[in-house]
Amino acid sequence: MRGRLIARSRSPWAILIVIAISAPVMADEPSAKRFARFRGDDGEAFGLVEGDRIRQIDGDLFGTWKATDKLLPLSAVTLLAPSPRPTQVLALAGNYKSHLGAGDIVTTVTTTTKITTNPQTGKSETESTSKVDTEKPGEIPTKFQMPQLFFKSPSSVIGTGDDIVIPRGTDDVHFEGELVIVIGKQAKNADERKALECILGVTCGNDVSARDWQKNDVQWWRAKGCDTFGPIGPYIVSGINYDDLRLVLRVNGKTMQDERTSQLIQNVPKIVSFVSSHITLHPGDLIFTGTPGKTSAIQPGDKVEVEIEGIGTLTNSVVAASPTAVRSK
Numbered sequence: 001m002r003g004r005l006i007a008r009s010r011s012p013w014a015i016l017i018v019i020a021i022s023a024p025v026m027a028d029e030p031s032a033k034r035f036a037r038f039r040g041d042d043g044e045a046f047g048l049v050e051g052d053r054i055r056q057i058d059g060d061l062f063g064t065w066k067a068t069d070k071l072l073p074l075s076a077v078t079l080l081a082p083s084p085r086p087t088q089v090l091a092l093a094g095n096y097k098s099h100l101g102a103g104d105i106v107t108t109v110t111t112t113t114k115i116t117t118n119p120q121t122g123k124s125e126t127e128s129t130s131k132v133d134t135e136k137p138g139e140i141p142t143k144f145q146m147p148q149l150f151f152k153s154p155s156s157v158i159g160t161g162d163d164i165v166i167p168r169g170t171d172d173v174h175f176e177g178e179l180v181i182v183i184g185k186q187a188k189n190a191d192e193r194k195a196l197e198c199i200l201g202v203t204c205g206n207d208v209s210a211r212d213w214q215k216n217d218v219q220w221w222r223a224k225g226c227d228t229f230g231p232i233g234p235y236i237v238s239g240i241n242y243d244d245l246r247l248v249l250r251v252n253g254k255t256m257q258d259e260r261t262s263q264l265i266q267n268v269p270k271i272v273s274f275v276s277s278h279i280t281l282h283p284g285d286l287i288f289t290g291t292p293g294k295t296s297a298i299q300p301g302d303k304v305e306v307e308i309e310g311i312g313t314l315t316n317s318v319v320a321a322s323p324t325a326v327r328s329k
Contacts, residue, residue: 032239032310035061035201037084037159038077049074049235061236062184062200062283081159082203082236083182088285089152089230090275091178091207094144095265095290140265147266147274150220152207152288156230163319165228166300170210175298176291177249177257177306180205181268182236183285187276195272198281201238202268204306204314206231206249207288209295232286234312242268246309247292251302259292266290 034049046061047054054072059065062083094100114127158164166173184200207224208231214223242261249257261267266274271287298304300320307313 032237033201034235034237034312035082036235037061037080037082038072039080040072040077044080047072079160079234081157081162081231082233083157083284083286086154086157086284086286087282088279089154089157089288090149090286091152091224091288092266092271092290093148093150094141095147096259096263096292097140097265098259098263098293099291100141100144144265147271149275150224152230153221153225153227155227156208156225157286158228158231158316160231160233160314160316162231162316163228164206164208164231164298164304164316165226165319165321166298167210167222167226167321170212172211172297174209174211174295175249175251175256175304176207176209176288176295177247178205178207178288178291179242179245179247179261179264179268179308180232181242181272181287181289183272183281183287184283186283187272187281190273190276192269192273195269195276198276199238199242199268199272200283201236202240202242202245202308202311203232203236204234204308204311205286205288206304206306206314206316207291208298211297230286230288231306231314231316233314237311240310245311248307250305250307251296251298253303256296257291257293261289263292264289 035046036049036054037044037046038054040056045056046065047056048067049055050071052074054074054077056068056070056072057065058068116125116127117123118125180203182200182203183198185198187195187198190198208226208229210223210226214220217223243264244260244262246260247257248255266289268289271289272281275281275287298318300318302318303315304318305313305315
């Protein structure tokens with residue numbers, strides 16, 4: 001809460017007026033916590049990031065845990081995907097107006113053809129009618145007025161520093177910078193308030209997509225779900241305002257996407273509530289919330305960075321598939 005204090009002197013009395021202004025929680029909210037999964041000299045563990053150090057925790061971040069006295073320099077550990085074994089990875093299609101092209105006029109023409117038999121001649125006759133629907137600039141297409149979700153494979157998940165591998169058979173793989181929801185408690189039929197309580201935090205993500213397979217296949221299982229097509233990280237952050245974070249994606253240092261999560265069509269609690277009304281969400285599950293603006297192809301040798309205000313930067317290099325390639329994390 002922020003306020004302005006205005007004093008007006010009216011002798012012999014003084015009138016004190018306090019105007020209270022409600023302020024949104026900013027990305028640098030002091031209550032924010034950054035969780036990481038890392039590999040150190042003693043193996044893999046979870047930790048709390050404190051500046052340039054990480055405090056190891058005992059237990060399971062998605063269950064029961066407590067902080068320890070063990071502090072390590074971040075420079076001395078390798079960061080891993082912060083949710084290592086999600087049972088489900090979901091993603092939203094068309095959740096930003098800028099990605100849908102909602103600023104354009106969209107005209108849909110539906111033609112219905114009726115075939116009848118003339119009782120006098122016995123010949124078939126056809127009659128066609130057309131219906132024209134026009135969506136004005138700024139309107140959200142009807143089907144995207146509710147969340148449109150699809151599944152990604154849990155094996156697509158990798159962490160910051162891991163390679164995005166372009167599989168053989170596709171030559172049109174695109175980046176999609178996204179905010180990713182990380183579930184912390186089981187959620188089933190949760191209203192929006194309860195949904196917020198079931199969220200552990202958010203992280204950066206890249207919904208890597210093979211556009212040619214996405215266009216030509218009946219399902220998106222390989223277009224969206226190939227190994228390494230779901231980078232997340234570097235941290236899971238709680239205690240920030242999910243609804244107004246700046247998201248920037250860069251390829252080789254050049255900004256390709258730049259938008260705020262305030263432009264999401266379906267916000268974070270609505271997404272979790274909607275999904276939980278159909279399937280049970282479990283701790284560690286991930287929901288990619290959609291990508292803004294336009295996307296384009298990435299090539300072997302590229303470096304892709306997804307930076308979200310208050311979270312950090314997810315960095316991945318792009319490589320071509322090798323018959324002997326083995327994932328390291």
